Amino acid sequence: MAEWMKQISGNKKQSAYDAKERLKLVLIHDRTELTPDELEKMKNELLEVISRHVEIDVNAVHITMKQEGREQRLTADIPLLTSRKRGIG
């Protein structure tokens, strides 16, 4: 009964959820042969190149690896700073 109470009250996250979330990440790295560190490094280099040409809102950048079927997709959402935000106009 204690187990049920725990689950109902949401104190203990069900382990299948953990399994699925952990697998999602592991499979991305297995399929792309990119470690989390390498992915992070790639993101930073990407942002550095883009910043050379336009000013970007670094805090609002979203770069994620997504699964579509058996394909992996790197999605980047990089907000550019408008001239007003830059305080020029």
Added chain:
Amino acid sequence: MSATVVTITSGKGGVGKTTTTANLAVALAAAGDKVCCIDGDIGLRNLDVVLGLENRIVYDLVDIIEGRCRLRQAMIRDKRLEELYLIPAAQTRDKSAVSPSDMVKLCDELRSEVDWILIDSPAGIERGFRNTIAPADTILVVTNPEVSAVRDADRIIGLVEAEEKGPAKLIINRVNQALIKRGDMLSADDVVELLAIKLIGVIPDDDNVIISTNRGQPVAFETKSKAGQAFTNIAMRLKGQEVPFLDMDVKDDLFSRLFHTN
């Protein structure tokens, strides 16, 4: 007659490849098809004991390939089913005794004799795996709803794609519905979502599998058992029939019915 060659593989060991091969062979033969299964795990022969044919081996796969016997001589006929045959693996040799092209040649010779050739692949991604996928028309990947098995299955599915033998189809074995209900086991839907390939069967965790394996009498002979039924359903799907997936629900108690939230 021109057989379809089906290779059963998994990546991780111990998920039920041999059990699956034996049971699909029995189910297809019981449906009246002519089936030959091949144990591709050279040096770690097992399909013979699971099928209960271990006392009848004279020649093996490597004997055929090295010309010590004819194909027909190494095919053990099962006495329970008219049209079920086994080509056992060699026990005293290793994977290097066979090449992928040997397997293609052997299967091509066998194709005109039977309706189905089922090949039980060894665990791993080495030579033995390549030998068994080389002649395949269809590849079935077996997994359990556990992180290590799913991860290895994903790797195998990728390798099958790279060899242009895909898309593989998925069998999820040893599914425990009570654990799924409790939220402590990945569901078939979860596994399919993660691996993103087509599902061809879900086998419930069933004590009858162990009992029948102990006796060398595959569970597919017992069509009343849940696992036996599940294997028979896969065999029918291989034959192109639309068979709905089994309802494996355990009986709910009132409490879980009241508080179950998905």
